[in-house]
Amino acid sequence: MFERPRMTKLDLVRYYDRVAxxxxxxxxxxxxxxxxxxxxxxxxxxxxxxSKVWAPPALTRISVxxxxxxxxxxxxxxPEAIVALAxxxxxxxxxxxxxxxKIEYPDRIVIDLDPGDAIEWPTVVEAARLVRRLLxxxxxxxxxxxxxxxxxxxxxxxxxxxxxxxxxxxxxxxxAALVRHDPDRFTTTFGKRGRERQILVDYLRxxxxxxxxxxxxxxxxxxxxxxxxVSWSEVTERLRPEAFTAATVPARLERQRKDPWAExxxxxxxxxxxxxxxxxxx
DNA sequence: GCTGCTA
DNA sequence: TAGCAGCAACGCAGT
DNA sequence: ACTGCG
Numbered sequence: 001m002f003e004r005p006r007m008t009k010l011d012l013v014r015y016y017d018r019v020a021x022x023x024x025x026x027x028x029x030x031x032x033x034x035x036x037x038x039x040x041x042x043x044x045x046x047x048x049x050x051s052k053v054w055a056p057p058a059l060t061r062i063s064v065x066x067x068x069x070x071x072x073x074x075x076x077x078x079p080e081a082i083v084a085l086a087x088x089x090x091x092x093x094x095x096x097x098x099x100x101x102k103i104e105y106p107d108r109i110v111i112d113l114d115p116g117d118a119i120e121w122p123t124v125v126e127a128a129r130l131v132r133r134l135l136x137x138x139x140x141x142x143x144x145x146x147x148x149x150x151x152x153x154x155x156x157x158x159x160x161x162x163x164x165x166x167x168x169x170x171x172x173x174x175x176a177a178l179v180r181h182d183p184d185r186f187t188t189t190f191g192k193r194g195r196e197r198q199i200l201v202d203y204l205r206x207x208x209x210x211x212x213x214x215x216x217x218x219x220x221x222x223x224x225x226x227x228x229x230v231s232w233s234e235v236t237e238r239l240r241p242e243a244f245t246a247a248t249v250p251a252r253l254e255r256q257r258k259d260p261w262a263e264x265x266x267x268x269x270x271x272x273x274x275x276x277x278x279x280x281x282x
Numbered sequence: 283g284c285t286g287c288t289a
Numbered sequence: 290t291a292g293c294a295g296c297a298a299c300g301c302a303g304t
Numbered sequence: 305a306c307t308g309c310g
Contacts, residue, residue, distance in 0.1 A: 034297095038297095047299080053284070087283080190301075191304090191308095287292105287293090287294085288292085289292085301309090303308080
């Protein structure tokens with residue numbers, strides 16, 4: 001399926017088999033959008049949103065009311081289902097930020113930091129830490145993960161009680177606050193020109209129908225690392241280890257250093273009342 | 283990858 | 290029966 | 305309206 005390094009479908013099966021159980025909590029029970037590369041990655045890939053097409057029996061299906069019609073989506077309920085996706089030539093696994101039980105109420109918001117070409121990695125890390133600090137002022141916790149590309153996601157675990165519009169409004173407010181805080185560094189403008197030196201805060205990815213929040217993806221194409229929750233030791237390694245020793249790490253981060261995502265799945269956060277208004281003052 | 287039509 | 294074509298997303302923003 | 309983008 002891949003050239004250089006050569007990777008076959010069997011390799012993909014082995015890989016999914018190895019990571020499936022770790023992936024389950026992130027991708028299970030959610031509507032999927034998949035990237036399929038049927039004739040090898042070089043030949044081009046297709047997005048698969050609805051599940052009208054064939055899928056291995058290990059995948060389950062759900063119907064979701066959409067604007068105009070009812071869409072049928074594939075859902076992962078077991079690790080076997082993940083491995084089965086390899087049989088479908090699925091190379092990227094994207095999920096909604098809602099679980100099937102509460103399809104209109106996201107259980108996470110993702111703040112996507114998408115650096116321009118001239119932005120160095122440490123700057124992205126710094127930005128992610130800034131986002132976390134911003135969230136802390138609202139008594140919210142955020143978890144950092146790699147994206148498979150050059151950026152980072154700050155994931156905010158939520159109790160599924162705010163509809164996606166409320167989540168979108170919140171994400172917009174966070175983005176706006178970041179831009180206000182440092183207009184030279186942050187932008188919400190999509191246009192490529194002029195943002196080489198800026199970090200795009202991409203809040204659109206929180207839209208209900210959005211497909212782009214990949215908890216995991218196999219971006220072997222780009223030679224990028226596989227997207228998994230990143231550990232702080234990993235981040236600091238790439239940052240400047242000597243400048244970020246345990247002595248300088250706040251207790252809160254120190255706790256995360258051990259297992260950054262340990263608390264993630266137990267955390268049931270609510271957006272503070274008037275969170276959007278509160279952010280306007282930041 | 284699968285289905286369904288055609289040679 | 291072998292082979293081929295068609296199929297498999299979407300919405301925002303910028304120009 | 306069309307294109308780029310993720």
